[in-house]
Structures are given as C-alpha cells and as structure tokens.
Amino acid sequence: MKSNSIPLLDIALYHSNRSAFVEELRKACHNVGFFLLKHNMTPNQLPKEVLDEGRQFFQRPMDEKKMISYEQNPAFRGYMPLGVENTAGQLDHREQIEYAVEYPLHAPESSATNNFYTKAWPAYHRLKSAPNPWPTSFQPSLQTKTMDYVQNVCQVADCLRDSLCLAMGLDPKVLQHKFNSSSLSDEISNDCYREGEVPHWAIKMISYPTNDHSSKNESSNDRSRSPSPIQGVGAHTDTNFLTLVLQDNEEGDGGLQVFSQGEWINVPTHHGTNVLICNLGEQAETWSRGYFLATPHRVLMKSRTRKPRISLPLFYNPCLSATMEPLEESSVEHLQWDRPIIVHSTDENNAIGNAPKKHWRRPNNTMLTSVGENTFKSLARSHPHVFAKHHPDLSILPDGKIVKK
Numbered sequence: 073m074k075s076n077s078i079p080l081l082d083i084a085l086y087h088s089n090r091s092a093f094v095e096e097l098r099k100a101c102h103n104v105g106f107f108l109l110k111h112n113m114t115p116n117q118l119p120k121e122v123l124d125e126g127r128q129f130f131q132r133p134m135d136e137k138k139m140i141s142y143e144q145n146p147a148f149r150g151y152m153p154l155g156v157e158n159t160a161g162q163l164d165h166r167e168q169i170e171y172a173v174e175y176p177l178h179a180p181e182s183s184a185t186n187n188f189y190t191k192a193w194p195a196y197h198r199l200k201s202a203p204n205p206w207p208t209s210f211q212p213s214l215q216t217k218t219m220d221y222v223q224n225v226c227q228v229a230d231c232l233r234d235s236l237c238l239a240m241g242l243d244p245k246v247l248q249h250k251f252n253s254s255s256l257s258d259e260i261s262n263d264c265y266r267e268g269e270v271p272h273w274a275i276k277m278i279s280y281p282t283n284d285h286s287s288k289n290e291s292s293n294d295r296s297r298s299p300s301p302i303q304g305v306g307a308h309t310d311t312n313f314l315t316l317v318l319q320d321n322e323e324g325d326g327g328l329q330v331f332s333q334g335e336w337i338n339v340p341t342h343h344g345t346n347v348l349i350c351n352l353g354e355q356a357e358t359w360s361r362g363y364f365l366a367t368p369h370r371v372l373m374k375s376r377t378r379k380p381r382i383s384l385p386l387f388y389n390p391c392l393s394a395t396m397e398p399l400e401e402s403s404v405e406h407l408q409w410d411r412p413i414i415v416h417s418t419d420e421n422n423a424i425g426n427a428p429k430k431h432w433r434r435p436n437n438t439m440l441t442s443v444g445e446n447t448f449k450s451l452a453r454s455h456p457h458v459f460a461k462h463h464p465d466l467s468i469l470p471d472g473k474i475v476k477k
C-alpha cells in the first residue's frame with residue numbers, strides 16, 4: 073500500500089453535500105481508520121500561526137520552558153522535556169506541552185475547590201483540578217492562538233462526530249449527548265447532561281528533534297548513508313475518540329506512519345497546513361463494534377532535517393462523565409462490510425467479521441467504559457512519576473482501574 077492510499081476528504085463537502093461526505097468518511101474510517109481533511113479554517117493563517125507559537129516556545133531556554141513544567145501539575149498539563157516518555161518500553165524522542173479543557177470551577181482563585189478535587193472521587197475529577205499552565209509571562213500569544221485553534225478544530229470534530237453517526241445510519245444525537253450537554257437541553261441523557269460538561273479535548277504541541285545525532289559518531293565513509301530512524305513516538309493506538317493532527321512541513325518527510333493492511337505507510341506531507349490528519353481512537357472503534365478502526369501509528373524521524381518537526385494533535389473525547397460502550401449489535405448488523413475479515417483471537421467474542429459478535433471488544437483491550445476513568449488511566453500509565461507525586465493515595469490495577477490504596 074502506498075502513501076496515497078490515505079484518503080483525502082474535504083470538509084466543504086460536509087456543508088454542500090452531506091450524504092456524499094458521509095459515504096467518503098464511512099469508507100475511510102472503516103477501511104483505513106486514517107484520513108486527511110481539508111479544513112477551510114478561518115483565519116486561514118491560524119494553523120501556521122499556532123505551529124509558529126509552538127516552534128518559538130521549544131526554542132526558548134530550558135529554565136523558561138520548565139516554568140510550566142508538567143511535573144508540577146496534578147492534572148497532567150504543561151511542558152515535558154525530551155526523554156521522559158516511552159512507548160512499550162522504548163524511549164520516545166519528543167518534547168511537548170499538553171493542555172486540556174479548563175473547567176470553570178478550577179480557575180486559580182477557587183483554591184478551596186482545588187483542594188477538594190485533589191481528594192475527589194471518582195478519581196477522574198482530579199483531571200479538572202489544575203488550570204492550564206500557560207507561559208503568560210514570556211509568551212502570552214501562545215495561549216490566545218492555541219485557544220483560537222482549539223475552538224476551530226473542535227468545530228470540525230463535532231461535524232465528524234455527527235457524520236460518523238450518519239455513516240452508521242444513526243441519529244447524530246446518539247453521540248451528541250455524550251459530548252455536549254447543551255445539545256439536548258430538554259432530554260434526559262447521561263451524566264454529561266447533569267453535570268453540564270463539554271467535550272474533554274486535550275491538545276499537545278510536540279517537537280521531534282532533528283535526526284542528525286548519528287552523524288556525530290560516524291566515520292566519513294558512513295556519512296553518505298541515511299541515519300537510522302529515531303523513534304519520535306512508538307507504535308500505538310489512540311485511547312480517545314477522534315484525533316486531529318496538524319503538522320508543519322517546511323522540510324523532511326513528516327515521519328508519521330500508519331499501519332494499515334499489514335504495511336507501514338507514510339502519511340503524505342505535501343498538503344502542508346491545509347489539511348488535518350485525522351484518525352479514530354479506541355473509543356470510536358469500541359463504540360462502533362469494530363466497524364471503524366483505531367489504527368496503529370508511530371512517528372519515525374528518518375531523514376536529516378535542519379529543523380525539528382512540530383505537530384499538534386488534538387484529542388477529542390466525550391465528556392469525562394460519559395460512558396462509551398459498544399452499540400447494540402442490531403445497530404451494526406445491517407452495515408456494509410468492505411474490508412477483509414480479521415479475526416484477532418480464537419475467542420469468538422473477539423472476532424471482527426461480517427457479523428460482529430454480540431460481546432464485541434477490542435483485542436487486548438483494557439478500555440474502561442467510563443470516559444473519565446479511561447482518560448485518567450491512560451495519563452497515569454504514560455506518566456507514572458506525575459501520578460505518584462500528585463496522587464500518592466491512588467494506585468492502578470493491572471486492568472487499568474484506579475483504586476484507593
């Protein structure tokens with residue numbers, strides 16, 4: 073499979089011919105789980121500007137960057153230097169800043185409330201406990217540009233979420249009530265409705281270093297050879313519902329690769345900042361009983377470039393208080409099944425095929441049905457030292473459940 077097999081969609085079609093857009097989206101999400109989306113964002117300089125903000129931040133001295141350190145933040149937000157993350161035991165090479173939804177109760181002045189939330193139960197309420205650590209004193213524009221960008225991308229994500237329902241022959245309300253309480257003001261729905269929550273988005277600004285480290289140790293004869301790739305981030309599936317990535321492409325081959333139909337394929341870069349790279353996460357796969365795919369992907373820095381690669385994934389999630397579980401079997405059995413049947417296990421309950429099984433679940437999955445618990449578990453597992461430092465009263469069981477010690 074070649075790089076051009078990642079489909080290219082255009083959000084303009086969603087507005088001009090929704091059923092045609094929905095059918096393109098259905099094919100992309102069912103067969104590949106990844107697609108590129110022309111986004112039409114306004115102002116159209118915004119994607120470039122927000123990437124520039126990220127680039128400027130990463131060029132700052134370490135003592136400034138550490139002023140917004142992730143380590144200090146009980147809600148897993150802020151700056152993380154190179155070399156603190158790994159995927160499946162292999163070191164990742166990236167530095168990043170992470171932000172997420174700020175909940176009204178958690179403004180800095182409500183420190184009494186913060187105190188309450190550090191002891192909160194269920195534990196996922198602690199994800200609301202700290203405001204985003206913005207670099208206000210030395211780069212205030214990072215906050216304004218990032219928040220403008222997030223607002224734009226969340227609007228795109230809302231359209232995709234509705235379209236995913238339509239692609240399964242469902243009313244968009246089926247998902248709307250899990251993502252946004254205001255969408256269903258007169259209906260009894262789930263906890264989102266009661267708590268008045270919004271989609272729990274999180275955004276990362278990531279810088280992958282240049283791949284010139286190996287040349288320092290090579291003899292002159294070796295210098296003509298390509299350096300061995302470095303792992304920006306190891307192969308994984310995203311644990312959220314939908315991810316939308318903006319990448320800068322001033323040079324280099326991008327580095328993002330997708331594992332589809334048995335092969336690693338390069339995500340094309342030539343569309344630049346006019347497209348968002350979109351992929352489905354484990355929640356979407358589980359919800360659709362495997363009809364849509366959460367496709368493994370990784371970032372490998374292969375070529376020598378002069379500048380680090382900057383990327384901005386936005387992770388779009390339902391409300392923290394929502395639950396995500398497989399749809400009823402009857403909601404999916406009528407769907408057209410295009411891709412080859414893959415059986416992940418000899419256990420027939422794990423089979424993915426023409427007739428999704430009643431108790432469908434992801435292979436090797438420890439996804440928890442509570443969105444809040446699942447989100448907290450993923451963060452705690454990726455950053456055990458932050459979890460241990462700020463939540464010493466908690467521990468994670470092997471199945472991902474977070475319990476009091």
Ligand SMILES: O=C(O)CCC(=O)C(=O)O
Pocket residue numbers: 276278305310317319328369370371383384385
């Ligand atoms: O940087 C990218 O292009 C993708 C990053 C990614 O897959 C992730 O952070 O989950």
Ligand SMILES: [Fe+2]
Pocket residue numbers: 308309310315369
């Ligand atoms: Fe990812």
